[in-house]
Amino acid sequence: MKSAFGILGLWCFLAAAGGVRSADAVDFAELMPILTQHCAECHTGKDADGSLVVDSRDALLKGGESGPAVRPGQSAESLLVQTLEGRAEKKGKKIVMPPGRKEKLSSAQIALFKSWIDGGAKPPAKAVVAELSVPKVPVRSQPKPSVFSMAYASGPQRLAVGRHGKVELWDGKDRSIQRTLEGHRGDVTSLVFNADGSLLYAASGRPGQFGEIRVWKTADGQLQHLYEGHRDAIYALALNAAGSILASGSYDQSIVLWDPDRRVAKHTLAVHNGAIFDLAFRADGRLLASASLDRTVKLWDAEAGLRRDTLSQSSREVYAAVFSRDGQRLWTAGADNRIRVYQISPSAAETTNPLLEARYAHEGAVLKLALSEDGNRLASGADDGTVKIWETSSLKETTALERQPDWPSALAFLKNNILAVGRLDGSIGYYEATTGKSASPPAQPELTRIESRGLHAGTSGSGILVGKNLGQVRELKSASPKVKVRLEEGATRSETELTVVWTAEADAPLGPVEIWAVWEGGDSGRKPIYIDDVPQRFEGTNALSMKVDSSFWGKLDPAGDLDEIEFEARAGQGLVVDLRSSSLGGKGSPSIAVIDPKGRVVAESRGGDSAEPILEFEPATSGRYRLRLRDRMAAGSTEHDYRVTLSTRGMVTGVFPLAAHRQGGQEVRLEGYLVRKARPVRLESTEANETELNLDSKSFRLRQPVKVPRTAFTEIIERESNDTPTTAQILAPGEAVSGRMGSATDADYFSFAASEGQDFVIETTATRWGTQADTRVEILWPDGRPVQRVRLQAMRNTAINFRPIDSNSGGARLDHYEEMELNQFLYLRGEVVKLFRMPQGPDSEMAFYSRNGKRKGYFDTSAMAHPIEEVGYIVEPHPPGTPPAANGLPSFTLTYANDDDADRKFGADAKLFFRAPRSGSFLVRVTESRGGFGDRFAYRLEVREPKPDFALTLNETKLQVARGSGQSFTYTAERRDGFEGEIQIDLEGQPEGVRISSPLLIQAGHMTASGVVFVTEKAKIESSGFSLTARASASFGGVRIEKNVPSLIRVEVKEAPKLFVRLEAVEKSAASAQESLEPEVLVIRPGQIIPAMLRVSRSGHDDLITFNVGNLPHGVIVDNIGLNGVLMPRGEHEREIFLHAARWVAPQERLCFAVENQAGRQTSRPVLLRVASTN
Known part of the structure; x- marks a missing residue:
């Protein structure tokens, strides 16, 4: 119920005071956790009971509906104390808190509040951040790293195991881990080796955001390339036998076919209506099968990017597909418990791939299929924990393995018909495929962890190596000559533990030093020990105690464990507590608190630099203190190691x-x-x-x-108080200022002078330099009013459909998209984006302009997440103050403000472009977006004139071009400081008979342009090839600037291809000469559709061909192409296409070209497309 006194919600308090203390001894910081834990539920926010908020000392002084709850110096007159003691009255009745049958506060607890009030109700000595206290619920067991995928390379006998965020490479013979490949974002859901096992492709991604494929060199674990694509996590990978096509399937329902040599996407197949769970290539390397959530398996011509057939016999989701070794059969399986086998014809055309058998295989959904190396055995694993092995010729069950302890999430056949079964509980089992019996791995030593792994420089110590089969170890080695390690003489040895002695010289390098074990068969994996300049103590060998200026090593084990480490401290002695875990390989997320001799928490930290706690404190009294450590998630295991250092050094x-x-x-x-x-x-x-x-x-x-x-810059420091417009700190030209957030509501104001029309960049640096501030900047008039930037008038409404989008998504599905035009602005709840590309089919989305892989914000608006059905508007920009249109739709006024850089380069740091509307002074207001404050919430602000610029990168520095044909290349721009203008690239250096796309234009606001190097039959080229040079130019404020840019280092001539491509006018004959160096001209007008002709000369490639037309101006498309794109059927030599220019396309000239996708991406001679005026 509501209280007249506004404090009836204060019904329970936690901390027990040890007795009456002096008024000066009680700090409000001691009361804040109590209020937060037991009162904040009813007394926070706008709807607080009795209008009383208890989240700060100031809030208590302000009080609620009946006035202040606290009267400084007068505890007996304070309504808070009166209700706690039961002396308050309402309508003649005594009121006591807590109400009803709730347990009342003890006199000692009430005395704690009275002492603070009588002491003047002073503010806390340090800033207090209210923290929610939640119950500690111990977990029963530590989560294990699940196995999501496996792949086996028979040549090097290497097994790859995919887990969350990493891939383990195992020796297939002794089954020991050779190395771990880290850095994957998300679960590694699919793995595939190339033919000789030298490369490993690993798929992962973040749900709803992106997919990625990392390519690793298995010999040394070096990352070779990172493919980024899809709009969701990748679930399936397949590589054809030649290694020329890499296929990836995603939860976003699409398949991307990549060219591993050029590292580019060749085709995107977006025909499935559900997630892609598995992919498999036939032995010929051309036919691809895809298994999907939409209950179908589709067959594809991967060279052409065309669908051959759809197998729709499954009644539920299809999770797995695998071809026979000869490619004549295809096995599929999924959620309907069945394994199906199909007879696949050589062409795989529709109606030629009959279902031979559907076998009820498991009581649960079939998750995985795997084929033995000889092709005679098929393994299947299901979510009922069963794994079975089948004879492929008859699909007859031959062996059933023991029931698995968890889902068999991955299967792989090794040499000698050994089946590896990866499980969701993280374990891997090995079985003989012929008998189903367990196949134990060879006993090879394995080093898993080191106990007591800290060492004081200049001393010796002992530790324990923990692992498996360690009885064979004969020697230990160290990565540093200053650190020696050996087996302890006379110590008892076992298969799981070895006692070792290590010695660090006084000048040994501080930090991690790797050690490893050596035996007759080779070396173990490496594990670090840590050299420090303070003494080290260890849990288990020492009591839970330490000294100042030393380190203590321990572990939180089992789950829910709590360690309390005692130490002696002197009054007034400054101490730093440094707690490390994850950076030392620990699995936990620990918190730490300092307990004084009376049992009170005097310092506490749950975070800090590198997400590992650091705190400082100064003991008020001398005595025995304790460090209390626990895991924030109440987790624990033998791997939840920590090291805490107590130091008098800063x-x-x-x-x-x-x-x-x-x-x-x-x-x-x-x-x-x-x-x-x-x-x-x-x-x-x-x-x-x-x-x-x-x-x-x-x-x-x-x-x-x-x-x-x-x-x-002249670097200066913020001067307080600059927290109002009238006290703003003046920034002179060439100055940058460093400041801090002093409170949750702190706002720092800075003044600068500007002339009318003068441009500025207002930029903060914080998170990029390691501080915790998430800054927001705004431009204000001298009186504090926001400066208006633009008025956006809504012209038509829309809404997000199908699914929500996060702050990084590059597009969205929109209602009424047919009414929109490219380059229009879309307003979404304060964020403004720009339309880049229309949906490319019924199951596609509207694409937005993007930068750095994320959608770009316009008018410096910051990206945010948007839910499904959120309303948006197509808007037109107008100067501030323009009267709204009478169209029944709203208008929106944007001010100069930015939270996160709209170009998506600077993370949480802000960047704002400002043009002064008149001469005079303006203010910059800097705030912290989340209300954070303190020394770690520092920022640097600079107000400067922009320096627009650009840089270019080239996707290919070496091309091989056949006579009579061409090859393409692409320049990508990095735009800087708001430069959005056109960039011209001039290439030169070509010998006689070579045609190149020059000049090449990157359109204003765009990021790429593609060109062609075309070599005629009569070109005069030396055997070593030739080089091209390039220069780029752009206009900045009316001044033309030129700069050197990356060039094609080498162009070499190769043998004749199997296909020659021409893009020509319709009336041109098929026998047109290719020797002319002057480009053919195609003329189109805005809003017009014109025909053009694709012609080919076949010289060994008689199959279907697909094409792309590259480097068209934005707004000009190849129209009426259907879902499969531009294609030319088998045996044909020409195809008419139609170019369509949108009504808004400006007059221009642009060199474009056609490129095929089946015979080495041969390109046509450049063609000049002239967009003529409509006049």
Whole structure:
């Protein structure tokens, strides 16, 4: 019920006070956790009971409906105390808190609040952040890294195992882990080796965002390439036998066919109506089968990118597909419990692939299929925990394995008919395929972890190596000559543990040093020990106690474990607690608290630099303190290691100001923990972009080197109080300022002068340099009013359909998209995007302009997530103050403001482009988007004139071109500081008889342009080929600037291809000469459709051909092509196409070309497309 006093919701308090304390001894910080835990549910926000909010000391002083709840210095008169003691009255009745049958506060607890009030109800000594206290619910077991995929390479006998975020490479003979490939984003759902096992393709991705394929060199574990594609996680991969086509299938319902040599996508097959779960190539490398959620298996001509047949006999989802070794049969399986076998014809055309048999195989859904190396056995695994082996010739069950402890999520046949079964519980089982019996791996030593792995430099110590089959180890090695390691003489040895002795010289390198075991068969995997400059203690060999200036190693095991480490501290002694776990290989997410001799929490941290807790505190009294450690998720295991260091030395994490001028003499203050008294560091002059500080190791500890960015700006520091428009700090030209967020509501104001029409860039740097601030910037008039930027008038409405989009999505499905035009602006709840490409079919989305792989915001609006059915509007921009149109639709006024850089380069840092509407002073307001504050919430602000620029990259630096044909290349622009203009690229250096696309134009606002190198039959080219040079130019404010750009390093002539391509006017004959160096001209007008002719000369490639027309102006498309694109059937030599120019396309000239996709991507001679004026 509502209380007249506004405090009836204060019904339970947690902390027990040890007795009456002096008024000065009670800090509000001790009361805040109590209020947060037990009162915030009813007394926060706008609907707080009795209008009383208890989230701060100021809120208690303000009170609720009946006035202040606290009267400083007068606890007896304070309504808070009166209700706690039952002295308050309402309508003649006594009111006591907690109400009803709730347990009342003890006198000691009430005394704690009374002491604070009588002491003046002072604010906390340090800023207090309210933290939600939640029950600690121990987990019963630690989650294990599931196996999601496996693949086997028979040549090197190597097994790849995909887990979350990583791939393990196992030796197929001794089944030991050779190396781990880290860095995958999401679950590794599919793996495939190339023919000789030298490369491994691994698929993963983030649901609803993107898919990725990482290509690894298996010999040394080096990443060779990263493919990024799809709009959802990738679930399936397949590589044809020749290694010329890589197929990926995603939850976004599409299949992408990649060219591994050129590392580009050749085709996108978006015909399935459900997620793609499996892909398989026939032995000929051309026919591809895809298994889908839509209950079908489709057969594809992967060279042409065309569907051959759809197998729709399954009644539920299809999860797996595999071809026989001769390619004549296809097995499929899925959620309807059946394995189906099809007879596949050589052409795989419709009606030629009959179903031979459907066998009820498992009681559960069939998850995986695998074929033995000899092709005689087929393995199937189901979600009922069963795995069966079948004879392929008759689909007769020959062996049933023991029931698996968890879902068999991956299957792979190894040498000698050994079947590996990967499970969701993370384990892997090995079985003899002929008998179903367990096939134990050869007993080879395996090093899994090291106990007591810290060592004080200049000392010796002992540790324990833990693993398997360690009795064979004869020697140990170290990666540093300053660190020696050996087996302990006379120590008891076992197969699972070895006691070792290690010695670190006094000048040994601090940090991790790898050690490994050696036996007759080779080396084990490497594990690190850690060299430090303080003594090390270990849980198990030492009591749970430590000394100041030492480290303690322990583990949180089992789940829910809590460690309390005792230490002696002196009053007034500054101490830093540094807790490390994940950076040392630990699996946990620990928190830490300092408990004083009376059992009170005097310092606590649940986060910090590198997401590992750091805190500092100063003991109020001398005595025995405790460090309390627990896992935030109540998890625990033998791998939940931690190291906590208690030090009197300061911990340096950064500097302030955040940057310094390159000229010497400027000082920076050290930032971090227990460094407030440290002397500033004076910097020397440098031309470098950063300076690494050489700090005294006797005074400071570091987690990582401290580096100071060096700039051309005069770097100054924010001067308080600049938290109102009238007290704004003045920024002179050439100055950049470093500031901090002082409170949750802090707003820092800075003033700068501008002339009418002058352009500025307002930019913050915070997260990029390691601070925690998520900044937002706004431009204001001197009186604090926002400066209006543009008024957007809605012209038609729309809404997001089918599925929501996150802040990174490059497109959305929209209602009424047929009414829209490209380049129109779309307003979505404060975010403005621009339409780039229309949906390319009924199951496609409207694409937006993107930058750096994410959609770009216009008018510096920041990206955000949008739910399904959110309303949006196609809008037109108008100057501020323009009267709204009388069309029944709303208008929106945007001010100059930005939260996250709209070009998606700077993460959470802000960047804003501003043009002064008149001469005078303007204000920049900087705030923290989430309300964070403190020393770690620092930022750097610069207000400068823009420096528009661009840089270009080239996708190919070496081309092989056949006479009478061409090859394409693409330039990609990186636009800087708001430059959106046209970029012209001029190439030269071609010998006689060679035609190149020059000049090449990247259109305004666009990022790429593609060109052709075409070699005629009579071209005069030396055997070594030739080189091209390139220069780019663009206009900046009316001034034309030229610069050197990457060039085609080498063009070589190769043998004649099987196909020659021409793009010509319709009336041109098929025998037209290819020798002319002047481009043919096609003329089109805005809104017009014109015909053109694709012609080919076949010289060994008689099959179907698909084409793309490249480098068309934006707004000109190849029309009426259907879902399969531009294609030319088998045996034909020409195809008429139609070019369609949108009504808004401006007059221009652009060199375009045709490229085929089946015979080495041969291209036509460049053709000049002239968009003529409609006049």
